[in-house]
Amino acid sequence: MRPLTEAETRTVFEKLGRYIGENIQLLVDRPDGTYCFRLHRDRVYYLSEKLLKVAASIPRESLTAPGTCFGKFTKTQKFRLSVTALDFLAPYAKFKVWVKPGSEQSFLYGNHVLKSGLGRITENTAQYQGVVVYSMADVPLGFGVAAKSTQECRKVDPMAIVVFHQADVGEYVRNEDTLM
Numbered sequence: 001m002r003p004l005t006e007a008e009t010r011t012v013f014e015k016l017g018r019y020i021g022e023n024i025q026l027l028v029d030r031p032d033g034t035y036c037f038r039l040h041r042d043r044v045y046y047l048s049e050k051l052l053k054v055a056a057s058i059p060r061e062s063l064t065a066p067g068t069c070f071g072k073f074t075k076t077q078k079f080r081l082s083v084t085a086l087d088f089l090a091p092y093a094k095f096k097v098w099v100k101p102g103s104e105q106s107f108l109y110g111n112h113v114l115k116s117g118l119g120r121i122t123e124n125t126a127q128y129q130g131v132v133v134y135s136m137a138d139v140p141l142g143f144g145v146a147a148k149s150t151q152e153c154r155k156v157d158p159m160a161i162v163v164f165h166q167a168d169v170g171e172y173v174r175n176e177d178t179l180m
Contacts, residue, residue: 001040001055001066011079012037012044012070016089018130019081019143023092040065043072044079046088083142083167086132090140093132095125097146097163104135107142108170113163115156125150131163142168 004012016024027046028035034049040063047055047067055066068088071081099107103117119136127149133141144163153162 001038001045001060001063004037004039004044007077008039008044008073008079009037011073011077015071015079015081018145019089019094019132020092021094023094026092027088037070038066039073044070046070046085081143081167083169083171086140086143086167086169089143090132090134093143095122095129095131095146096134097121097125097131097144098134098136098138099141101136104141107133107165108168110165110168110170110174112147112161112165113144114158115153115160115162116158118153118162121146121150121153121162123150127152133163133168140169142166142170 013024035046036049036052038045038047038052045065045067051067055063068084069082070085071079073079097113098119098121099113099117100119103113106117107113113133122131125131125146127146129146130143131146132143135141142165144166147161147164148156156162
């Protein structure tokens with residue numbers, strides 16, 4: 001387990017910035033202590049400095065997950081955000097999308113959000129902006145990328161894709177063996 005390099009930190013923060021903007025600072029300097037990002041086996045973990053000191057005494061081979069996995073680096077050094085980061089992204093999300101109850105299951109199976117399943121969308125959402133997807137009861141379901149801006153969503157036909165799926169809580173069941 002090691003700290004992120006300058007390039008890795010920039011890549012991770014750029015990806016997080018798509019979803020939470022400048023609220024990244026709130027992730028690091030929290031009222032309950034200071035938190036940090038660490039790299040272990042190509043995965044980026046988010047953990048408190050208190051937990052970091054405890055994890056330092058465990059050998060690398062025995063350490064499975066020192067904190068919450070935020071995502072992993074691919075072989076081409078691109079960062080893929082994991083669904084396990086949803087609990088930390090949702091409170092700070094700048095752009096949100098709410099899906100109708102009939103479309104929740106479709107999204108949780110890994111499908112994109114269609115206009116017919118769109119309940120609400122945050123005003124001034126730009127095209128290709130990172131969004132957090134909520135149920136109508138304000139339960140975070142996952143995240144994705146807006147395929148259309150807010151203005152385009154009003155005029156588009158009901159079967160058009162408005163949010164590209166990236167991750168959802170259904171992955172806990174579908175990919176439970178590869179999530180760690």
